Amino acid sequence: MSGRECCENPPALSSSSGNGCVLQLGSFNTYISGPSTSKLAILLVSDVYGYEAPNLRKLADKVAAAGYYVVAPDFFYGDPYTMEKTLSIWIQSHGTAKGFEDAKQVVAALKDKGISAIGAAGFCWGAKVVTELSKSDYIQAAVLLHPSLVKVDDFKEVKAPIAILAAEIDKISPPELIKQFEEILSSKPEVDKFVKFFPGVKHGWTVRYNVENKEAVQHAEEAHRDMLDWLTKYVKYIKKGSGVSSVRGPRSSM
DSSP: OOSGGGTSSOOOOOTTOSSSEEEEETTEEEEEESOTTOSEEEEEEOOTTOTTOHHHHHHHHHHHHTTOEEEEEOTTTTOOOOTTSOHHHHHHHSOHHHHHHHHHHHHHHHHHTTOOEEEEEEETHHHHHHHHHTTTTSOSEEEEESOOSOOGGGGGSOOSOEEEEEEEEOSSSOHHHHHHHHHHHHTOTTSOEEEEEEEEEETTTTTSOOTTOHHHHHHHHHHHHHHHHHHHHHSOEEEEETTEEEEEOOOOOO
C-alpha cells in the first residue's frame, strides 16, 4: 500500500458535507444517511482519507435514497491520512486488522438497533476490512472497489456474495491480481461473485474523482450503480408466509 495511487487526488475533507448527519454508532463517530426506520443497512468503509470525504458522503446519500440506512464510521479516530503524513508510518496506527475489529463493533451496534440485513462496501483500505467481514456471517453481501491489501488467500475463506470493481490502471491491485481473485472465487460455486474491470480508470476512481470532470463522474457513477445493484440483490427484507419465504429490497434509483 506504499504506492502513490493510494494517495492520489486527495479530497478536501469537510465535516459538514453530505445530506446526512454525524452520530455515535457504537463508540464511533459515524456519518449516517437514510431512514432510521429501515431494517436494511449498508456499511461503507472508506479509503485512507476517511469518512469526511465529500464524494464518499455523496455516495452514502445516493444509497440511502434507495431506502437503506447507510453508515460510514470514522475508523481512524479523527486521524485520517493527509499528504503531510508518511503513509508507511500512518498505517502502523491504522491497520486493517484494527479496522476489522472496529467494523465488527459497528455490525453489532446495527443489529442491536434491529437491523435485519447488512451489506458492506469498501474502498481501497476499506476493501480489506470488508473482505474480512465477508469471511463470516457478519454481512449478507460485500463489494470491493479498487481494493488494497487484499491477498489471494483471502478469497479462499470468503462466504458472502462478493463483487469486485477493479481499475484497468492499478499498480496496487493490477488486473492480473484481480483475475487471480476471480479464479479462486470461481472454484467456490457456493459463493456468488461479480468481477468487473473498468477500462481507462485508475485506482481510487470511485471516490476520488474530480466532480468537474464529466467523464470521471460518469465512470464513478457506473461503478456506483454496479455496487448498489449487487447490494440490492442480497440485502433484502425477508417475509415468511404460507410456508414460503419471499424477499424484497429497496429499488435502485442510481
